[in-house]
Amino acid sequence: MSIYESLGVPVIINAKGPSTRVSGGFLAPEVTAAMAEAGRACVDMAELQAAASRVIAGITGAEAGIVTSGAAAGLLLSTAACVAGLHPAHMARLPDTTGLKNEVIMVRSQRNFYDHAVRGAGVSIVEVGLPDRFSGAGVRDAEPWEIDAAITERTAAVVYVATPNSRPTLEEVVHTAHARGVPVIVDAAAQLPPATNLRHFISLGADLVAFSGGKALGGPQGSGILCGRRDLIMSAILQNLDLDVEWSQWTPPASLIDKHRLAGLPPHGIGRTCKVGKETIVGLVVALQRYVAVTDDARRLLWLATVERLAAGLSELRQATAQVRDGLVPKLTLTLNGLNARDVCLQLQNGRPSIQVDPSQADQGVLLINPTCLAESDLDLLVDRLRQVLG
Numbered sequence: 038m039s040i041y042e043s044l045g046v047p048v049i050i051n052a053k054g055p056s057t058r059v060s061g062g063f064l065a066p067e068v069t070a071a072m073a074e075a076g077r078a079c080v081d082m083a084e085l086q087a088a089a090s091r092v093i094a095g096i097t098g099a100e101a102g103i104v105t106s107g108a109a110a111g112l113l114l115s116t117a118a119c120v121a122g123l124h125p126a127h128m129a130r131l132p133d134t135t136g137l138k139n140e141v142i143m144v145r146s147q148r149n150f151y152d153h154a155v156r157g158a159g160v161s162i163v164e165v166g167l168p169d170r171f172s173g174a175g176v177r178d179a180e181p182w183e184i185d186a187a188i189t190e191r192t193a194a195v196v197y198v199a200t201p202n203s204r205p206t207l208e209e210v211v212h213t214a215h216a217r218g219v220p221v222i223v224d225a226a227a228q229l230p231p232a233t234n235l236r237h238f239i240s241l242g243a244d245l246v247a248f249s250g251g252k253a254l255g256g257p258q259g260s261g262i263l264c265g266r267r268d269l270i271m272s273a274i275l276q277n278l279d280l281d282v283e284w285s286q287w288t289p290p291a292s293l294i295d296k297h298r299l300a301g302l303p304p305h306g307i308g309r310t311c312k313v314g315k316e317t318i319v320g321l322v323v324a325l326q327r328y329v330a331v332t333d334d335a336r337r338l339l340w341l342a343t344v345e346r347l348a349a350g351l352s353e354l355r356q357a358t359a360q361v362r363d364g365l366v367p368k369l370t371l372t373l374n375g376l377n378a379r380d381v382c383l384q385l386q387n388g389r390p391s392i393q394v395d396p397s398q399a400d401q402g403v404l405l406i407n408p409t410c411l412a413e414s415d416l417d418l419l420v421d422r423l424r425q426v427l428g
C-alpha cells in the first residue's frame with residue numbers, strides 16, 4: 038500500500054505543472070536519497086547553510102545564498118533584511134517598523150498574491166505607475182522616473198517581479214534604485230527555465246533574488262533559494278536561524294555570518310517561522326546541482342516527446358483540437374469546441390483518477406497540458422480520460 042493510500046488521500050494526475058496547490062512535481066531518486074541520508078545525522082545548521090551558500094553562489098554568481106522554505110519565504114526574509122540590516126535591535130522589533138525604513142516600492146502592474154510575504158515583514162507597499170497597457174487604453178506602464186519620485190528616506194527596497202513582460206526593465210529599475218542607495222529585491226520564483234536566469238538577475242545588479250525550489254528546480258516542495266549581496270544574505274539568515282545559544286558559545290561560519298559585524302545576538306527573528314530543515318537544504322542543493330547539469334534543450338526534448346505522444350492519442354476528438362505548442366516547456370493545447378473550459382476542468386477534476394490541467398487560458402476556450410509533472414504511467418490514463426470527456 039502506498040503512503041497516500043494508507044492516509045486515504047487520492048493521488049491525482051498533475052497536468053497543470055509544479056503548482057503549490059497540486060503539490061509541485063516529483064523528486065528525482067538522487068534527491069530523495071540525499072534527503073533520507075541527511076535525516077540520519079545531525080549537523081550545525083549555520084554550517085549547513087554556509088555549505089549551501091557556496092554551492093548557490095557558484096551557480097548563481099551571487100556573493101552568497103541560502104536555502105529558504107520557498108520563494109515566498111525568500112521575499113519575507115529579503116524585506117526583513119533590507120529593513121533591519123545588521124542591527125540586532127531592529128531585527129528583534131519586526132514586524133514593528135516604527136521609525137525604521139518601512140516602505141517598499143512596487144510597480145502597480147506587478148502586485149500579486151505573493152506580496153503578502155513582503156508586507157509580512159511590517160512594511161507598507163507604495164505602488165507606482167498606471168498599467169495603461171493592460172486596460173487596452175494605451176501602451177505604457179510604470180516608468181523609472183515614477184520609481185525615483187516615490188523614493189524617500191523611508192524606502193527600504195524596490196520589489197521587482199520578474200517576467201519577460203515586466204516593465205520598466207530590471208536594468209532601468211536597478212539603475213534608478215541604486216542611484217538613490219536603495220536595494221532591489223527580485224521575485225524570480227517561477228522564472229526557470231531558462232537555467233541562465235539563475236545568473237541573469239544577479240548579473241543585472243539585483244541585490245537579492247528569490248527562486249522557488251519546488252517548481253522547475255525539482256527540489257523539495259517547500260524549498261527555495263535566496264541569493265544576493267553578502268550583507269543582506271547575512272541579515273536574512275540571522276532572521277531565519279534558530280539563535281537559542283549564548284554569544285560566547287556561538288561560532289557561526291564567517292563566510293555566511295561575520296560575527297564581528299554584530300553588536301550582539303538577536304533573539305529568534307521574524308523568519309524563524311519559515312524554518313528550513315536539514316533534509317530540505319540537502320535536497321535543494323542536490324536538485325540545483327542536477328538542474329544545471331542538464332541543458333534546457335535536453336529537458337525540452339523529453340517533454341516534447343511526452344506532448345507528442347499525448348497529441349497522437351488525441352488526434353480525433355470531436356469537441357476539441359489538440360495541438361503541440363513547442364517552447365522552453367512544450368505544452369499540449371486543447372482548443373475546445375462547443376464546451377465550457379471551466380466545466381471541462383471540473384469534470385476532469387471530479388473524475389477518477391482526478392486530473393488537473395492548466396486553466397490559465399480558459400477564458401479563450403483553451404486548456405493546457407503541462408508535461409513536467411506527468412509520470413510515464415499517467416499518460417495512457419490521461420489520454421483515455423480526455424477522450425471520454427472530449428469525445
Ligand SMILES: *Cc1c(COP(=O)(O)O)cnc(C)c1O
Nearest residue numbers: 107108109110151226227249261
Ligand atoms: C510560486 C510563486 C511564488 C511563491 O513561491 P513558493 O516557492 O511557493 O513560496 C512567489 N512569486 C511568484 C511570482 C510565484 O510564481
